[in-house]
Structures are given as structure tokens and as C-alpha cells.
Amino acid sequence: MNIVAKTRRDMLFSMLRIRRVQERIEADYMQDRMKTPVHLCVGQEAIAAGVCATLRRDDSIQSNHRSHGHYLAKGGNLPALIAELHCRSTGCSKGYGGSMHVVDVSVGHLGTSSIVGGGIPIGTGIGLAFQMQKSDKVSVIFFGDGAADEGVLYESLNYAMLKKLPVVFVLEDNHWAVCSPRSTRQVADNVFLKGAAKDLLFAAKIDGNDAALVYQTAKKAVDRARKGQGPSFIVCDTYRILGHAGCKAQDPAGYRDTCEIDAWACKCPVDTFRAACLADGTVDQALLDEWERDIASEIEAAFRFALESPLPGPQDLHKHLFSE
Amino acid sequence: MPWSRIATDQNEPEFFRENELPGRRITYAEAIREGLRQALALDERVFVMGQGVDDPSGMFGATRNLHQEFGRDRVFDTPLAETALTGIAVGAAMAGQRPVYFHNRPDFLYLAMDQIVNHAAKWSYMFGGAVNVPLVLWACIGRGWGSAAQHSQANQGMFMHAPGLKLVMPSTCYDAKGLMLAAIKDPNPVLIIEHRFNFKQKGLVPEEMYTVPLGKGVVRRPGKDVTVVGVSHLAMDAFHAAQELAAESGIDAEVIDPRTLRPLDEELILESVRKTGRLVVADTGWKTGGVTAEIAAMVAEKAFKYLRAPIKRVAAPDLPTPSGHTLESAYYIGQPDIKKAMIEVMAE
Numbered sequence: 001m002n003i004v005a006k007t008r009r010d011m012l013f014s015m016l017r018i019r020r021v022q023e024r025i026e027a028d029y030m031q032d033r034m035k036t037p038v039h040l041c042v043g044q045e046a047i048a049a050g051v052c053a054t055l056r057r058d059d060s061i062q063s064n065h066r067s068h069g070h071y072l073a074k075g076g077n078l079p080a081l082i083a084e085l086h087c088r089s090t091g092c093s094k095g096y097g098g099s100m101h102v103v104d105v106s107v108g109h110l111g112t113s114s115i116v117g118g119g120i121p122i123g124t125g126i127g128l129a130f131q132m133q134k135s136d137k138v139s140v141i142f143f144g145d146g147a148a149d150e151g152v153l154y155e156s157l158n159y160a161m162l163k164k165l166p167v168v169f170v171l172e173d174n175h176w177a178v179c180s181p182r183s184t185r186q187v188a189d190n191v192f193l194k195g196a197a198k199d200l201l202f203a204a205k206i207d208g209n210d211a212a213l214v215y216q217t218a219k220k221a222v223d224r225a226r227k228g229q230g231p232s233f234i235v236c237d238t239y240r241i242l243g244h245a246g247c248k249a250q251d252p253a254g255y256r257d258t259c260e261i262d263a264w265a266c267k268c269p270v271d272t273f274r275a276a277c278l279a280d281g282t283v284d285q286a287l288l289d290e291w292e293r294d295i296a297s298e299i300e301a302a303f304r305f306a307l308e309s310p311l312p313g314p315q316d317l318h319k320h321l322f323s324e
Numbered sequence: 325m326p327w328s329r330i331a332t333d334q335n336e337p338e339f340f341r342e343n344e345l346p347g348r349r350i351t352y353a354e355a356i357r358e359g360l361r362q363a364l365a366l367d368e369r370v371f372v373m374g375q376g377v378d379d380p381s382g383m384f385g386a387t388r389n390l391h392q393e394f395g396r397d398r399v400f401d402t403p404l405a406e407t408a409l410t411g412i413a414v415g416a417a418m419a420g421q422r423p424v425y426f427h428n429r430p431d432f433l434y435l436a437m438d439q440i441v442n443h444a445a446k447w448s449y450m451f452g453g454a455v456n457v458p459l460v461l462w463a464c465i466g467r468g469w470g471s472a473a474q475h476s477q478a479n480q481g482m483f484m485h486a487p488g489l490k491l492v493m494p495s496t497c498y499d500a501k502g503l504m505l506a507a508i509k510d511p512n513p514v515l516i517i518e519h520r521f522n523f524k525q526k527g528l529v530p531e532e533m534y535t536v537p538l539g540k541g542v543v544r545r546p547g548k549d550v551t552v553v554g555v556s557h558l559a560m561d562a563f564h565a566a567q568e569l570a571a572e573s574g575i576d577a578e579v580i581d582p583r584t585l586r587p588l589d590e591e592l593i594l595e596s597v598r599k600t601g602r603l604v605v606a607d608t609g610w611k612t613g614g615v616t617a618e619i620a621a622m623v624a625e626k627a628f629k630y631l632r633a634p635i636k637r638v639a640a641p642d643l644p645t646p647s648g649h650t651l652e653s654a655y656y657i658g659q660p661d662i663k664k665a666m667i668e669v670m671a672e
């Protein structure tokens with residue numbers, strides 16, 4: 001499957017933008033202005049960007065605590081994200097949620113749980129609603145290898161297969177859950193890769209740092225879901241370059257091998273895809289330079305917006321518990 | 325999350341102490357760790373499990389490096405499968421082991437609610453006492469730095485509601501160790517809910533093994549004018565509020581730290597209220613249907629005629645925890661709220 005040039009360009013732009021936003025958050029974090037526990041997705045950008053490039057605005061995603069990449073790739077509002085990290089009233093969750101609880105309903109992002117696995121059944125239920133509404137919309141669920149430890153994944157997949165729901169389960173296997181390697185938690189490849197019959201579940205395990213491959217695989221899954229043929233399960237092999245939470249300085253030493261980090265840094269999804277796009281003429285250096293300038297000024301504006309925005313106060317505390 | 329930068333370790337205040345063994349000054353985390361270490365050494369049935377017990381932070385230090393001393397068969401990391409792993413701990417406990425299952429947040433216990441409430445808490449009763457479940461569950465309430473609605477819940481009220489489960493909330497280093505050892509020794513399921521604020525304390529802790537009995541509260545400050553029950557770190561806040569009030573206006577408050585919420589040391593609270601006629605109850609959890617509600621109802625039922633003023637409750641508002649720091653500071657209660665409540669009951 002060839003990916004049209006425009007899609008490749010959009011994907012690369014999306015990945016670059018996610019990367020630059022993460023870097024800026026990382027660089028600013030020790031200033032203590034973002035009083036929220038950030039979980040950065042540096043090294044995993046190809047998955048968010050590649051999968052979301054196959055989606056329409058009215059499709060839905062469920063994300064997790066490592067939320068920024070999914071949010072931005074789906075088209076979430078950048079200033080509202082940065083304002084949320086700064087606990088402002090103009091934040092996407094008005095300062096009630098923080099980094100782990102982002103939302104942008106206008107692009108089909110109905111909110112994020114910080115309970116690992118919490119979004120899996122919810123995304124399945126969104127798929128059920130789409131099916132009941134006889135729409136061809138698709139529900140995508142992003143979750144980590146840690147969430148794949150939870151029984152709720154089995155329960156949700158079973159139900160999605162039973163009802164042939166338009167749901168794509170995207171497992172981002174970044175090898176670690178906080179400081180626990182996958183090998184202390186799972187014995188081998190996830191059972192769903194081998195367990196279910198092909199017509200019940202389209203399952204694939206791919207290099208999650210290969211943006212084009214992520215796109216192509218997700219496209220199959222999303223097309224299948226749109227046609228009412230049922231759920232898919234995509235395991236994306238990738239790696240969390242930064243620490244579990246916070247900035248570089250806050251990643252405890254000693255739990256993982258620095259050679260492992262270096263090896264994965266060499267497989268940087270952004271670098272690889274940019275080089276490929278330059279090589280095949282999808283982009284040229286002039287365009288890349290222009291993008292970098294645009295992204296930098298967009299980020300600058302978003303941070304300025306956040307810092308100039310009002311903070312919520314005691315008068316806001318009791319709002320929103322119930323919907324009026 | 326720069327928890328450690330928020331405040332430095334502080335010595336516990338010079339509160340009233342009775343029947344405590346002499347000790348040396350160590351941190352809260354060291355106190356728990358020492359208790360665990362002694363239990364692991366004493367009884368080979370004891371094992372420690374939980375997500376991250378063997379990682380560099382080792383449950384805020386409470387389990388740090390225990391796997392090096394006792395091996396990964398007895399101190400081990402788990403998958404993020406709280407429902408099944410709780411059931412697995414319950415099964416192991418029934419069949420003769422003594423599991424201690426750690427969670428860094430009590431929010432995650434909701435995933436295990438079925439095994440805790442439907443199974444562990446009911447097993448002894450449901451089979452006429454034929455099988456018991458000597459299980460310890462431990463979790464630590466988070467607070468601040470935008471922990472938000474799913475990483476900062478003080479959900480002790482939910483667990484206090486369930487018969488068959490013992491519920492412990494220590495507030496001093498001495499009790500953290502002694503109650504941990506008592507919980508491991510107990511033949512029943514015991515849930516210990518800690519608070520991150522406690523981990524900033526240093527206190528006097530004996531080196532030897534000792535237990536603090538489950539179901540026994542303690543007077544942290546004797547007084548005659550008003551009784552203040554403070555749960556977990558609010559026992560310290562109540563103590564400081566009482567000291568301030570005594571210095572400022574001569575009001576002499578009696579501060580009670582219940583230490584275990586189930587069984588609750590009702591007699592200690594009632595005895596104090598009979599003397600003072602006034603009661604303030606402070607808890608970190610939600611107000612409605614929670615710990616303060618239960619303690620206030622118990623006193624209203626059993627000591628109504630001694631009350632000279634309506635009971636005052638200081639508790640978290642009935643809301644999920646907001647994440648933004650300005651909303652957090654509007655949300656949380658502490659020393660000033662307890663002091664204000666004491667002044668109000670004194671004015672009645």
C-alpha cells in the first residue's frame with residue numbers, strides 16, 4: 001500500500017510537532033510552573049501520528065496517562081493542552097484535570113483516565129454506541145503494555161469480538177511500566193496475537209517506530225471496522241526514551257540499562273521518518289525549516305497563552321460535579 | 325513529581341506518649357521497612373508483593389531493597405492486574421501464606437474491590453469460621469502536584485463500611501511499624517491506608533519487634549475542654565491546632581488519634597467526650613457517609629447526654645480532587661480548619 005504524499009507530509013509534521021511540544025515541556029518542567037505529573041511520549045510519536053492519520057475528525061480515541069501525543073495527533077487544541085498543564089481555566093479540562101486528564105470533544109476525544117486500563121472498556125463502549133447509531137465511525141484505544149496486564153483487556157476484547165464492534169485496540173509496548181520490565185509481568189507475546197480466529201480479530205505485531213508501517217496496519221484495521229467487520233488488535237513495539245514521569249532529571253538511575261536507551265534512541269521514529277521523507281522527495285529541507293519555525297512560534301504562543309490565562313479559584317471548586 | 329521538594333523531613337512533635345518503648349529517631353519509611361524486614365526474617369510464610377516493591381523508589385522507601393536481602397521469591401513485583409493479584413493473595417493467605425500486598429495509591433484498590441469486599445472480608449463468616457484470610461493490604465494516599473481525581477483519593481470511608489475487614493490508618497513512625505507487625509500477625513484481612521504526608525516525618529522507633537494493638541486509639545494531647553479526633557496525618561494537624569489554641573486562648577483540647585478505624589476504639593472517644601462535652605472529628609476522606617459521619621453518629625448514639633454543643637466535622641468536600649493547585653488549596657482541609665471548628669464548638 002502506497003501512502004499518498006500529503007498523508008506522509010501530515011504524519012511527519014504531526015510527529016515533529018508532538019516531539020517539539022514534549023521537548024519544550026521537558027525543558028520547562030523544573031521551573032515548577034506545570035504543577036502536574038507529566039508523562040512524556042518521546043520515542044513513541046509514530047504510533048499516535050500513524051494511527052490518527054487514518055482517522056476522521058468524528059472518529060474517537062481513548063488515551064491514557066501518557067496522553068499528549070494522542071491528543072495532538074487527533075487534532076486536540078495545543079494552547080488548551082498547555083494551559084491545562086499550567087492549571088489554568090482556559091485549559092482543555094479547565095484546570096480540574098491536569099496532564100493525565102485531557103479532553104477535546106470537538107475532535108472525538110472524550111477524556112482520559114489515569115487508571116491504567118481504564119480507557120479500554122470505555123473505548124469499547126464508544127464503539128458500541130457507534131454501532132448502535134449505525135454510523136461508520138471508529139473507536140481507537142491507545143494503551144500500554146502495563147494495561148495489557150489488566151484483565152479488563154480480555155473482557156473488552158471478548159465483547160468487541162462478540163458484537164463485531166468498530167474498535168481498534170492499539171497496544172504501545174514500550175517495554176516498561178514505571179520501573180517494571182515487561183518480563184516481570186508477562187510471559188511472552190500477548191495471547192491475542194495467536195488466540196483468536198482471523199475473522200473475529202485482525203491482529204498484528206509491528207515495529208511501532210516505523211510510521212509508515214503503523215499507518216498501513218492501522219488503515220487495514222480502521223477500514224475493517226468501518227465496514228462493520230469487527231475489532232483489531234495492533235501491538236506496536238516501541239520504547240519510552242524519557243523516564244516514566246516528569247523530566248530527565250527525575251528518572252531514577254539504575255533500573256534500566258543506558259545501552260538499551262541508546263540503542264532505541266538510534267531508532268528514533270522522527271529521525272527515521274524524516275530521513276525517508278527527505279530521501280523520497282516528500283519534503284525538502286526548506287519545507288522542514290519552515291515547519292520548525294512555525295512549530296516553534298506556535299509552541300511559544302501556546303505557552304504565553306497559558307501563562308497569561310487566569311487560574312481557577314475557590315468560587316469554581318463546586319462546579320461541574322453534575323451536568324446541568 | 326517533586327514530592328521531595330515540597331517539604332523536608334520533620335521531627336514528630338513532642339506529643340503525649342504513654343506505654344511506648346524507647347526508640348531512636350528514624351524516618352517513617354524506615355520504620356515500616358524495619359517492621360517488614362523483621363517479619364520476613366521471623367516468619368517464612370510472610371511475603372511482600374506489589375507493583376514496584378523492588379524498584380529504586382521501593383514504595384517511597386517502605387520496601388526499598390528488601391528483595392536483595394530476601395530474594396525475589398519473597399519480595400516481588402507484580403503485573404498491573406489488581407483484581408486477579410488480590411484474589412491470588414487471598415488464595416495464598418487461605419492456603420497458609422502471609423501476603424503483604426502493596427499499592428502506591430488506594431485509588432487502585434477499587435480494581436480489587438470485588439476480591440476485597442466480596443471475598444476476603446466475608447470468607448471467615450461465610451464458612452462459619454472454617455477458613456481465615458491472613459492478608460495485609462497497604463496503600464498510600466497521594467496529595468498535591470496535580471495528583472487529581474484518580475491519584476489522591478482518601479477512600480477509607482468506603483472500606484470502613486465493609487464488615488470483616490480491619491482498617492488501619494497510622495500517623496506516627498512508632499505506630500507505622502507496630503501496626504504493620506500487628507497487621508501481619510492478625511489472622512484476618514487488614515487494610516493499612518497511609519498518607520504521603522506521614523512520609524515526611526521522623527520519629528522515635530524501637531529497634532526490636534513490637535506490635536501496636538489493632539482497635540486501640542491513643543491520646544496525643546490530654547485536655548478538658550474539647551475532644552478532637554484526627555485521622556492519619558490530621559492527628560498531627562489537630563495536635564498543632566490544639567497547641568496553638570491553648571497558647572492563644574487557653575482552650576485545652578484533647579487530641580485523639582484512633583489509629584485503627586475498624587475496629588474503632590469507641591470507648592477512648594466516648595470517655596473523652598464524657599469529660600469535655602464537645603467533639604470535632606477530622607478526616608481526609610469525603611464527608612458524606614464517611615469516617616467523620618460514622619464517628620459522629622457513634623458518639624451521638626452513645627454519649628448524647630454528655631454533649632454540650634453540636635458535633636463538628638472537618639472532612640474533604642464531597643467532590644473528586646481537582647488537579648490545579650489553586651483548586652487543590654481550596655479543596656484540602658487541615659490545621660486551620662480544625663482550629664476553626666474547635667473555636668466554633670467552644671462558642672456554642
Ligand SMILES: Cc1ncc(C[n+]2csc(CCOP(=O)(O)OP(=O)(O)O)c2C)c(N)n1
Nearest residue numbers: 066114115116144145146147176177178432
Ligand atoms: C490500575 C492502576 N494500577 C497502577 C497504576 C500506577 N501506574 C501508573 S502508570 C503505570 C505504568 C503503566 O504502564 P503502561 O501501561 O505500559 O504505560 P506506559 O507508562 O509505559 O506508557 C502504573 C503502574 C495506575 N495508574 N493504575
